[in-house]
Amino acid sequence: MKKQYLLAPGPTPVPPRVLQAMSLPIIHHRAPAYKAVFAEVREGLKYLFQTREEVLVFASSGTGAMEGTVANMFSPGDKVVTVNGGKFGERWGQIAQGYGLETIVIDVPWGSAVDPGQIADILAREGDVRGVLVQASETSTGVKHPVKEIADIVRGYDQTILVVDAITGVGVFELPMDEWGLDVVVTGSQKALMLPPGLAFAAVSQKAWGFNRQATLPRYYFDFAKELKNALKGQNAYTPAVSLIIGLREVLAMIKEETLAGVFARHERLANATRAGVQALGLELFAPASPSNAVTAVKAPAGVDGQDVVKVLRDDYGVTIAGGQDQAKGKIFRLAHLGYVGEFDVLTGLTALEMALMDLGYEVGERSGVRAAQMILRAGN
Amino acid sequence: MKKQYLLAPGPTPVPPRVLQAMSLPIIHHRAPAYKAVFAEVREGLKYLFQTREEVLVFASSGTGAMEGTVANMFSPGDKVVTVNGGKFGERWGQIAQGYGLETIVIDVPWGSAVDPGQIADILAREGDVRGVLVQASETSTGVKHPVKEIADIVRGYDQTILVVDAITGVGVFELPMDEWGLDVVVTGSQKALMLPPGLAFAAVSQKAWGFNRQATLPRYYFDFAKELKNALKGQNAYTPAVSLIIGLREVLAMIKEETLAGVFARHERLANATRAGVQALGLELFAPASPSNAVTAVKAPAGVDGQDVVKVLRDDYGVTIAGGQDQAKGKIFRLAHLGYVGEFDVLTGLTALEMALMDLGYEVGERSGVRAAQMILRAGN
Helix, strand or coil: CCCCEECCCCCCCCCHHHHHHHCCCCCCCCCHHHHHHHHHHHHHHHHHHCCCCCEEEEECCHHHHHHHHHHHHCCCCCEEEEEECCHHHHHHHHHHHHCCCEEEEEECCCCCCCCHHHHHHHHHHHCCEEEEEEECEECCCCEECCHHHHHHHHCCCCCCEEEEECCCCCCCCCCCHHHHCCCEEEEECCCCCCCCCCEEEEEECHHHHHHHHHCCCCCCCCCHHHHHHHHHCCCCCCCCCHHHHHHHHHHHHHHHHHCHHHHHHHHHHHHHHHHHHHHHCCCCECCCCCECCCEEEEECCCCCCHHHHHHHHHHHHCEECEECCHHHCCCEEEEECCCCCCHHHHHHHHHHHHHHHHHCCCCCCCCCHHHHHHHHHCCCC | CCCCEECCCCCCCCCHHHHHHHCCCCCCCCCHHHHHHHHHHHHHHHHHHCCCCCEEEEECCHHHHHHHHHHHHCCCCCEEEEEECCHHHHHHHHHHHHCCCEEEEEECCCCCCCCHHHHHHHHHHHCCEEEEEEECEECCCCEECCHHHHHHHHCCCCCCEEEEECCCCCCCCCCCHHHHCCCEEEEECCCCCCCCCCEEEEEECHHHHHHHHHCCCCCCCCCHHHHHHHHHCCCCCCCCCHHHHHHHHHHHHHHHHHCHHHHHHHHHHHHHHHHHHHHHCCCCECCCCCECCCEEEEECCCCCCHHHHHHHHHHHHCEECEECCHHHCCCEEEEECCCCCCHHHHHHHHHHHHHHHHHCCCCCCCCCHHHHHHHHHCCCC
């Protein structure tokens, strides 16, 4: 028996009470029992997204809601700005280009956040940008982008909306949709929402609904207006992923019990401990200036391949973390701390990491990442 | 306590061993443990679809794979034929029109199957039809369309493909993709596949892959070529619905144990018993000439509203069946017998139906739908 630990940035561990709720016999999605669940879910999602707007729910992975947002907000030839500083920023560009939009791509070095000033300059210079598409948390690099500052800029333009992929942002750190004036906020089920993959979400502002009414790109399965119409009647346009919705009710109840503020504080504490732990081992953060509380990307030390760290942790210790993707492959590894995680998940990750680094010939010596993390995670802190 | 019975045409009951498999702790979709599951699933799907081709898997409901098929096979302005004889046939038309295709719609009275001769005439007359889009089983009316006969016609046209929505066909009755020459076959998880909703499937012939290479409609999440490329490497393009895939492995193992022939024979027997049962009660089938083995649509008798039958069964007896949709609302009700169902599910449905009809003032008298079904379901038959 090799006991398994999941510390990757999605899927994240599913709480036992959620697994239990989802393993009850299936119910019909047009039956009153389902409608009661969905009504509760709709309310819980508004709390989670900090919005009065409806949060649309789709049976898909997060990418589906990203594509749906492009198809529902824009028309062929519309000009949008995307931030290419990681795999998911790149994805906004690919989707937009695939749908025939004109994209202005801001290239940002992987590991850095976008400078809001660059966005301000482009909006002022071009005059006809329809959308700014960013990540709240770029999962591939562990960077947190300055969404609030970007929102402050975009709000000044009636003809421009801000679209935020917050797939590893919602439920991790503060992203109050209505207060900040975010126009479309997208997330997925398998991150801070502590569910298996298979649900995607899009919250849509009134400004964005105005865009939707003018948008001519084709859409059917991800038809936001149709989904809204159905949601207001308490149902879904197409057969929903019933068991995941049942799990979602449970998860949203857990978040409400902990309170959003409590959830954010827990993630911050775990992220701080992780960062302190890896730095105490002499390792460097990949995103030191603007790290996300969802996942900590760490540079592999000289002489060690980041993929080997992932492999040893998985094969020899039963701990699943994530490696680098694309241009960061081999150069970094990523320890996640979002969702159903606590102090001892972070400490498990660090103890395992110390052993794996020793196995790979890295000189750990007297350094202790665990101790550095403990000092942050001790009761009372 | 009111014990609940689910006899609707999707979602269908999920077998306990599948619920159990899905409630195990989540695994990471890039880990070897997942790859082993997915490899098994890919093989099992080929057996289920009776094909040597790859069966693509999406996290979405069936409609997503229908839209994906249109977006991956055609280009703006392409001419396609759709069969409008129910809600789902209508859906092909809506999707095709939404994507700017030219549609030739064959209107068929609800409850009837399409005449293949009409399709032959249109293909010959037009000369440039790119696709024929049909349902194997039109769930809204309980009709089985003559897919084999249509395939025999379409095969004669190099520049035309046959797209089959087999969402309540695959795993219910014979639909051998390769033998009949079907080009795209779509299904969903919550029907004969005995899983919760949230997975959609598309099997694609070599002829259809040729179409895919020429198709210019925009797609990203449902990008068939990208999904194929990933599948051949044993993975998914985007985060898969891991827990449903784990359940799918279990379900495919169950189907293999029963054998496809056994699965089809069971569905036929249960469908025959249901039809005999309702007719013995003096009720009329809505699709007498070409009934589907997935679901039996029954005309509500004079003086009884079909929606009341559904309501009494659900509220007073805990039995969930389906009513009519759109133009058939109130006129019919639908008893499903697909997926994880056996003799006593059908008999439960009929005993409950008899009581509900009595409650609604229908003169049941000495008639017994149960006895008629028993005569078909007795051991040895």
